Amino acid sequence: MPSFKKKFFSWHSRTVLQILLIPIIFFVIFSLLPLTLFYFSSPGSRENLPTDGGIDHSTEPIKIGDFALRINFIKISKELIKDSLSIKARKGYAFTLINLTFENVGTDVKSCHPQVFLKDEKNYVYPEHQASEIPRPFLFSVYPEEKRTGSYLFQIKKNRYPAELIISSLDSTTGSPGRTIELNKNLIEHTSIFTF
Numbered sequence: 001m002p003s004f005k006k007k008f009f010s011w012h013s014r015t016v017l018q019i020l021l022i023p024i025i026f027f028v029i030f031s032l033l034p035l036t037l038f039y040f041s042s043p044g045s046r047e048n049l050p051t052d053g054g055i056d057h058s059t060e061p062i063k064i065g066d067f068a069l070r071i072n073f074i075k076i077s078k079e080l081i082k083d084s085l086s087i088k089a090r091k092g093y094a095f096t097l098i099n100l101t102f103e104n105v106g107t108d109v110k111s112c113h114p115q116v117f118l119k120d121e122k123n124y125v126y127p128e129h130q131a132s133e134i135p136r137p138f139l140f141s142v143y144p145e146e147k148r149t150g151s152y153l154f155q156i157k158k159n160r161y162p163a164e165l166i167i168s169s170l171d172s173t174t175g176s177p178g179r180t181i182e183l184n185k186n187l188i189e190h191t192s193i194f195t196f
Contacts, residue, residue, distance in 0.1 A: 064167060064179050066106030067142075072099040072149070074162060074187045077194035080153075082133050093155040096162050097134070097194065098183075101149040104142040111140045115168040116152045119180075120160040129153045162188065 061068040075097045080087040089095045096118060104110050118126045130136075130153070137150030156162060165181040 066110050068103045068105045070101045074098050075194045077191045079193045081195045089155050094158050096154045096156050097151050099151045101147050102137050103147045104144050110142050117166040118154040118162050119164040121163045126154045126156050129155045
């Protein structure tokens with residue numbers, strides 16, 4: 001009568017390929033983990049974005065630390081022209097230019113260097129598109145009651161509406177929280193070419 005020997009699990013019985021697959025699988029998992037976290041945190045939620053104090057509306061001045069911020073206008077255009085210089089958005093995108101005024105409502109001279117992001121109605125977040133031709137707000141040594149005006153430029157996907165402006169902490173020394181500002185659609189104007 002034939003006898004059968006039990007085969008016990010042993011690492012020695014694995015092939016070289018099977019042994020190599022384990023670190024490769026772990027490498028792939030840990031490589032994709034940051035991308036997965038970015039996908040679920042940046043476009044779909046505000047987990048890593050400054051949202052202290054809830055969402056503000058751009059029709060009224062918004063207080064952030066010692067500054068009051070007012071959005072003056074929002075332009076969406078395929079092309080910007082300044083001093084006969086043409087700036088075109090990349091293929092499949094359009095420029096969104098947001099003009100705002102900062103006022104120092106505190107009692108001391110203040111400086112700030114905010115980072116700004118734009119979120120569209122599909123919850124996709126865009127970084128600022130910095131261009132030397134665009135006069136950004138100069139927020140160095142702003143005296144009490146002094147106002148500074150400038151623009152932030154973004155490239156967003158065509159046929160998308162800018163929904164929220166996300167502003168980081170204005171004062172890195174005090175840790176003053178930033179804000180998420182819901183944009184008023186009445187301030188948005190579509191133009192084929194915007195000259196400024």
